[in-house]
Amino acid sequence: MSLAVDNLLSPLILFFALGVLAALAKSDLTVPEAAAKTLSLYLLFAIGFKGGVSVSAHGIDSALLLSLLAGTVLSFALPFIAFGLLRVTTQLSVTDAAAVAGHYGSISIVTFVAATSVLESAGIASEGYLVAVAAIMEAPAILSALWIAARFSTDAQSPVDARDQRGLLREILLNGSIVLLVGAFLIGFATGNDGLAEIESFIVAPFKGVLCLFLLDMGLVAGRGLRSSSHQLRFGLIGFGMLMPVIGATAGLAAAQLIGLSVGGTALLMTLSASASYIAVPAAMRVALPDANPAIYLTMSLGITFPFNLTVGIPLYLSVASAVGA
Amino acid sequence: MNMTRAKRVEIIIEAPMESRLTGALDTAGVTGYTVLPVLGGNGRNGRWTREGQVSSAGGMVAIVSVVRAERVEGLLEAVFAVVERHIGIVNVTDCDVLRAERF
Incomplete structure (x- = not known):
């Protein structure tokens, strides 16, 4: 309980809330697009590098490979659960449900970054290679969503042809966020603590302040989305946006227990499994499933699930991971 | 000034589709176009x-191309294959250009 209260009163959450409230109140507060992208690049660079340094300090073991495998399986599988749940609890069309489901198999890197920040504040260590797991979980869910749409849609038009699908896969795998995250991870791994010592003043001390500013922007984007698309959100969709993260986190917990991750690692894998993408998957869905309504999946991911994970989910996952690991 | 009649094609399309659209224009032999950000x-x-x-x-982007009237049909066919199912607008207007040899 105290963890949840501490989390709600942390600068991270309060800046996010400020952004949401400012957007709902129609304030002219904005973060320019280029600044938002720069903040995002900084966070990916810092989290990737620190993850690589951590792996270089602790070495590579079988748990790393198992975690990568678990992340891939979770990303492939979660959209099927999400799709089934959406079809039962909402009136969404097959295409819309497939597009939303794809978001819930992939991950939100900022939710992951926020969770690592909470772990650091609580002094709980975690496996650095989970950064690589985050990167590997981005793409498989998109394939699942496309397969679901092709299998269950009665629309005569195929979502995307094979040639286009290869181009799409290439775009996803070479997505700037993934390239920077994995690249920074490898550089951190190669340079280790010596490399970290050289750039520590840039990527460690300012990290939380930059994350606060980024979450302010995320709050603004989420608030704008809620303001303009709230009419799209029926009770079933809102319920799904809060239930699906818990289901994903439960699957992540099971995988973490099988692998034998630490308490911090378990909380992070739960967070990854619970989060919903708002960068890679929406762009892929615009290309591959153009008939799906972006207002639904962007608002679900950013306006419902992201705030849920930030405020309730992360402390909940950490508490469960601690209880199971104790 | 010596002005020549031409067609100005403006396409507002989803940003993730930009490379596919410009690729289709390149394939159709439309080598002159401008990509603009939209707010x-x-x-x-x-x-x-x-x-x-x-x-x-x-996000969305705007792609503007000015071509001779006889080339507009081919351009639109290439564009339509990409934008058919996507959010956006395609509009064609008459315009006058200087230096007609460039189009």
């Missing part, structure tokens, strides 16, 4: 803005 707007799928976005998913 925001409102449409059938709701209001949108580039402000604060870290993903291209919610």
